[in-house]
Amino acid sequence: MNIGTASEKTGLPAKTIRYYEEIGLLSPERADNGYRDYSANDVHRLRFLQRARGLGFSVEECRQLLSLYGDKNRESADVKAIASAKLVEIDRKLAELAALRSMLSHLVSHCHGDDRPDCPIMDELSGRSGMQ
Amino acid sequence: MNIGTASEKTGLPAKTIRYYEEIGLLSPERADNGYRDYSANDVHRLRFLQRARGLGFSVEECRQLLSLYGDKNRESADVKAIASAKLVEIDRKLAELAALRSMLSHLVSHCHGDDRPDCPIMDELSGRSGMQ
DNA sequence: CTTGACCTTCCAGTGACTGGAAGCCCTATC
DNA sequence: GATAGGGCTTCCAGTCACTGGAAGGTCAAG
CATH class of the missing domain: 1.10.1660.10 (Multidrug-efflux Transporter Regulator; Chain: A; Domain 2)
Structure with missing residues (x-):
């Protein structure tokens, strides 16, 4: 093709x-x-x-x-090592995406006013639990 | 700071x-x-x-x-439009990450031989359902 | 046999950094 | 108070991952 x-x-x-x-x-x-x-x-x-x-x-x-x-x-062990490391990273990305999603979804459903809401979206968006 | x-x-x-x-x-x-x-x-x-x-x-x-x-x-409507569009994209990314995760996890748990397994990982990895 | 879409290579430009030089600021020790 | 070190500044050049454009070859349709 x-x-x-x-x-x-x-x-x-x-x-x-x-x-x-x-x-x-x-x-x-x-x-x-x-x-x-x-x-x-x-x-x-x-x-x-x-x-x-x-x-x-x-x-x-x-x-x-x-x-x-x-x-x-x-080598099989090599494959496993690489794949496992990537799995950890993928899980981190999944959690971050989920957090981002929840923040945006909150923004869509709760912030219907004419102005910026007071809700501290940034807390969610930047990760409440300390990263790395 | x-x-x-x-x-x-x-x-x-x-x-x-x-x-x-x-x-x-x-x-x-x-x-x-x-x-x-x-x-x-x-x-x-x-x-x-x-x-x-x-x-x-x-x-x-x-x-x-x-x-x-x-x-x-x-404008509030503007915020909502952007946020909603991003939500769609985030959901797509979440699904893709999940697919990638499942493929890697499969690799880690099933492919313990000394050589590359025969399982067609690529099917999962490249998305069984046609994309876009 | 020409037109137009699709392919080729090559070279230059862009987006998002990244490294390094040259020099100022600040603390700390002699 | 001089000086050594680390952190800060700007500026300019380089890298990674593309992306656009020129110049030209290929192919199916008319």
Whole structure:
């Protein structure tokens, strides 16, 4: 499949897809005419990248996560260590997103006046319990 | 409070804090000696920025979200519209994080062999249900 | 066989930082 | 009171992750 189709299927701009190839995140085949030819697996990787990047994971983190799937030579303990570390981070992100959600939802449902409400939204928004 | 203390309290590098000021995300006072002087409110804003950026919101999105809190002149309907739109996005992010979590957790608990497992993790990871 | 959409590479620009130089401020010790 | 150290200042340059644009090749339709 051509890059345009891959772009549609993943929501990533073609430019970004080429960039991801340039930095070694995937290696699509080339057709005889020189066009990139994306497999279903390539699309999976790209879709994953689209999601993980949007969730605040760096490109290097994405590379690690992708390697969990793709690298057949990797030791099982190694896989587990990386995956476990990411799990902790994901749980933190989940909690932060939930806090943000509750703050916004509060704002939508309670603050209907013509002016800024007095409720200390910032407390929730910046995390009542000390972070890190 | 000086920038070093603000940096400690928020987990943001001093460089980043100065950058956020430069692009108008906060305006700390200045002490007589020219040093930036951060209030508790400034620290709240910074802590929020630290979180929201880590969750994949762009600086412009963060600016909008901060304005929900800070702008007393904003119309209520406007606030609600922005907050509601962000809620939708947050819910999407929450679902994606949950999917990522389930994939990683599956990897940790099921794939204990010496080699890559056969389970098609990519299906989960790239989202079984078609996105956008 | 031309038009237009899609592809290629390459190079430059942007957003969001990040590092480093040069110099001022402040405390602390000699 | 001089000086050493750490923290602060500005400014300018560099990096990461894209993003836009130019110049040109490919392909299906008319």
